[in-house]
Each structure stands twice: as C-alpha cells, then as structure tokens.
Amino acid sequence: MTTTKPTMIEFRDVHKYYGDYHALRGITASIRAGEFFSLLGPSGCGKTTLLRTIAGFEGISSGAVLLDGKDMSNVPANKRPTNMVFQSYAIFPHLSVEENVGFGLRRDSRSAADKAKAVAEALEMVGLKGYGKRAAHALSGGQRQRVALARALILKPKVLLLDEPLSALDKKMREQMQVELIRLQRQVGITFVLVTHDQEEALVMSDRIAVMFEGEIAQLADPETLYRRPHSRKVADFIGTMNFLPAKILSEAANVVEVEAPGFGRFALDAGQCMGAATGQGASVGFRPETLTILFEGQQPTDRESMATVEEVVYYGDMTYYDVRLDGTEAPVRISMRNVFGRPVLDIKTRTRVAWSPGALVLFR
Ligand SMILES: Nc1ncnc2c1ncn2[C@@H]1O[C@H](COP(=O)(O)OP(=O)(O)OP(=O)(O)O)[C@@H](O)[C@H]1O
Ligand SMILES: [Mg+2]
The missing domain is CATH 3.40.50.300 (P-loop containing nucleotide triphosphate hydrolases)
Structure with missing residues (x-):
C-alpha cells in the first residue's frame, strides 16, 4: 500500500x-x-x-x-x-x-x-x-x-x-x-x-x-x-507467544524442506517458512497459539491432526488457553481457543484431538 x-x-x-x-x-x-x-x-x-x-x-x-x-x-x-x-x-x-x-x-x-x-x-x-x-x-x-x-x-x-x-x-x-x-x-x-x-x-x-x-x-x-x-526465535519470542518443538530436517531441496517433529510427524515446508541458514543441528518448529485447534466431539479435522493431553486450562471469558502435551513430546504447548456458547471448557487431563496445518509452522534452523 x-x-x-x-x-x-x-x-x-x-x-x-x-x-x-x-x-x-x-x-x-x-x-x-x-x-x-x-x-x-x-x-x-x-x-x-x-x-x-x-x-x-x-x-x-x-x-x-x-x-x-x-x-x-x-x-x-x-x-x-x-x-x-x-x-x-x-x-x-x-x-x-x-x-x-x-x-x-x-x-x-x-x-x-x-x-x-x-x-x-x-x-x-x-x-x-x-x-x-x-x-x-x-x-x-x-x-x-x-x-x-x-x-x-x-x-x-x-x-x-x-x-x-x-x-x-x-x-x-x-x-x-x-x-x-x-x-x-x-x-x-x-x-x-x-x-x-x-x-x-x-x-x-x-x-x-x-x-x-x-x-x-x-x-x-x-x-x-x-x-x-x-x-x-528471538524476534518470535518478543512478539507475542510462540510455541517451539524440536525438529529434524530430513531433506532440503530448492523450495521444499522435509521436516519431522515429535507430535506432528513428517511434513513439508516451503522455503518462505524456513528461517536462518541451515546449521545441520538444533532446528525447531514454531507456531502461534491460535494456529492449533482443539477438535471437540464430532468435529472434522481441517488438515492434519494429532492426539494430546490437556495439562493446564486458563479461562479468560472470551478465550481459553489450553496447555496441551502432544503425544510423543516432552513439553506442553499453548493453544488459544475462542469460547463458543454452549461448548464446554475442557478439564485438565482430558484426551483431545488437535488440528494443525503445516502452512502455519515456521522452521528455525
Ligand atoms: N547519555 C548516555 N550516556 C551513556 N549511555 C547512554 C546514554 N543514553 C543512553 N545510554 C545507553 O545506551 C543504551 C540505549 O539507550 P536508549 O535510551 O536508547 O534505550 P531504549 O531502547 O530507549 O530503552 P528504554 O525502553 O528503557 O527507554 C542503554 O544501554 C543506555 O544505558
Ligand atoms: Mg527509551
């Protein structure tokens, strides 16, 4: 503009x-x-x-x-x-x-x-x-x-x-x-x-x-x-909340990077999603709390889904923050969900499906 x-x-x-x-x-x-x-x-x-x-x-x-x-x-x-x-x-x-x-x-x-x-x-x-x-x-x-x-x-x-x-x-x-x-x-x-x-x-x-x-x-x-x-990661951390999960780079071609991360499995990212020069070690994927979605009973996944356990629930009225641990991962990640009238807020220890999309991920290498 x-x-x-x-x-x-x-x-x-x-x-x-x-x-x-x-x-x-x-x-x-x-x-x-x-x-x-x-x-x-x-x-x-x-x-x-x-x-x-x-x-x-x-x-x-x-x-x-x-x-x-x-x-x-x-x-x-x-x-x-x-x-x-x-x-x-x-x-x-x-x-x-x-x-x-x-x-x-x-x-x-x-x-x-x-x-x-x-x-x-x-x-x-x-x-x-x-x-x-x-x-x-x-x-x-x-x-x-x-x-x-x-x-x-x-x-x-x-x-x-x-x-x-x-x-x-x-x-x-x-x-x-x-x-x-x-x-x-x-x-x-x-x-x-x-x-x-x-x-x-x-x-x-x-x-x-x-x-x-x-x-x-x-x-x-x-x-x-x-x-x-x-x-x-430093800029990501300074601006809002960003979750990080350790990731492994499987292969790297001109415009597509094949990645594996616990909790997400294997997925492909395009070059625009990959930050920093390849170092061969210590990569992580980052994602904002609103880019993951809790799937409630009967909801269809949008793209991909993983299983997770709710570890913490913070209720804000219009929003609820869930700290969930994706299966196969060590530390919880934060998901923000807009509260919808008539839909219950999940309890701690609930097992839930979580939808995510590779397009919302960023790779830091
Ligand atoms: N007149 C001065 N003499 C010596 N050091 C100074 C002087 N003015 C600023 N500094 C130093 O330069 C650095 C940058 O200061 P500056 O005031 O630009 O920071 P800032 O980003 O505006 O921080 P804040 O958010 O606290 O206002 C600081 O480490 C500060 O201590
Ligand atoms: Mg100042």
Whole structure:
C-alpha cells in the first residue's frame, strides 16, 4: 500500500558510541513518507537513541541520517523538520491549554486571529475542542498527552517523533489513544515514528515495525509478517507467544524442506517458512497459539491432526488457553481457543484431538 511512497527518513550505517558503549551498531533502514513506523525492542536496545538521532538531539559517531533526501549531519535540532512528543507530559502546567498549544507559534508572523484559529483546529484534531481556556494542570494524563500532541502538530512538522507517549496512561486510556493516534496520523498524513517496548501497541498501530535488540535492527517488516514469519526465535519470542518443538530436517531441496517433529510427524515446508541458514543441528518448529485447534466431539479435522493431553486450562471469558502435551513430546504447548456458547471448557487431563496445518509452522534452523 505504502510501497510507492518516497523515503522520508534514511539511516545509512549509523553507529553511536557513548564513550566505550556501542549503543547503535550499524543501523541501515528507510522510513517512507506518511508511514506510521515503530521502533520496538526491550529496554536499553537503543530505541530512544535512534529516535533522537532523527531529531538531532543526539549526534552520531559514524554513518548518516537523511531527512527528506537531505543529509542532517550539519543541521541542528531546531532547524530540522521534526517534532517530538515525550513519555512524560512535557507541557507547561502554569499555562492554559491554548497557551501550551500555541507556544511554538510565538515567533510566527501570523496575526493573533490566525494563530487562535490554528490553535482551535489543533485542539479539535486531538479531541480537546472547547478546552482552550482550561489550566493545563487541571487535565487528566490522557488529556495532557493530547495537548502535547496538538502542540507538536500545530508546527506542521514533516516527521513526528513519539517516545513512548502512551506508556504513562492506564490500559483503557492507552487503547483509546492508540486508536486516536492512528486516526490522527491518517488525517494529517505526517510521518510518525513511534518508540515502544509494547509489542501489542506496535502491532496495532504501525504500517511497519523495526524490531531492535542491542543496537541493531533484527527485523523490519509489516506487523503481519513479523507475527507470522519472524526471522529468528528471538524476534518470535518478543512478539507475542510462540510455541517451539524440536525438529529434524530430513531433506532440503530448492523450495521444499522435509521436516519431522515429535507430535506432528513428517511434513513439508516451503522455503518462505524456513528461517536462518541451515546449521545441520538444533532446528525447531514454531507456531502461534491460535494456529492449533482443539477438535471437540464430532468435529472434522481441517488438515492434519494429532492426539494430546490437556495439562493446564486458563479461562479468560472470551478465550481459553489450553496447555496441551502432544503425544510423543516432552513439553506442553499453548493453544488459544475462542469460547463458543454452549461448548464446554475442557478439564485438565482430558484426551483431545488437535488440528494443525503445516502452512502455519515456521522452521528455525
Ligand atoms: N547519555 C548516555 N550516556 C551513556 N549511555 C547512554 C546514554 N543514553 C543512553 N545510554 C545507553 O545506551 C543504551 C540505549 O539507550 P536508549 O535510551 O536508547 O534505550 P531504549 O531502547 O530507549 O530503552 P528504554 O525502553 O528503557 O527507554 C542503554 O544501554 C543506555 O544505558
Ligand atoms: Mg527509551
């Protein structure tokens, strides 16, 4: 969908040292104009550092950062077409909402009436119409982040940088703001770069995600590819739950790999399902909890089926998680099932059939 869009941000082999510490280790990536892009990774992997190199708050040790085709090496932060929203509510509590939002327009040559109109529009955009006169300290956390957003957007940056802007909000408010941020980004069409360590947030919001570990991008892809076809066990583990079973590679041809795994037996995978270079040992197959299905009494299998024993049941109302041990395997795997009215939740120790499909498996070698 966004493939034809021009590049807005480009990292060319970016390295960053803090003294001896190698915080960014050769980042090469492009972010497209109008894209909602996320940097996702565990604490300390370099997300904020990378974001700050875009804004110019952080110098780089080698490589280049380009914005809209222009090398930013000698462009100071205040001359870059970017704006940043931080995790903590960096608004001025002693000013009113409209004074906060209009803060960046102080030196703007527009008339007071035009500025007031711009402020009103920005407030409407973030769902704070009518709040202009309110004191900023008299706002909820979510409302303060909206003020911070409006204040950044009013300057019409080409790129909006967001460093964990929602992490201080409670779950309900965070989910609501996620949806609003997506809507807002579509509306204004500005390139958004979001830093988050919350994989669910990244999956929900992003056109594409760069998963980072220890100063490197481990995989850069759209949410579905990251979820369905993670390149490594590490990426798979970081994004949602993935089950692993040990596997043996029986044969390998150009586009088909013959595999055997306890619990599943023999099956064939195509090259797109096989990650990493062949090492000849230590392979495993991975699969998400929803790609296996418990077959209840009388149900026909969809593709293949195995026998299993239920070892643990976790009931969530709409879903039930079953930890089942496939016959012939050592450790249980997790299966998520949507609960259907009138169908019983299985008890521990129940023997059950489990349906699966080779198409839902990924091989890590
Ligand atoms: N000014 C600094 N001086 C020295 N080391 C730093 C500095 N800023 C960051 N670091 C180190 O660089 C690494 C990356 O930090 P960064 O803030 O980019 O991580 P992060 O991915 O944003 O983590 P978090 O999710 O905790 O915010 C960390 O190990 C951190 O300790
Ligand atoms: Mg950070």
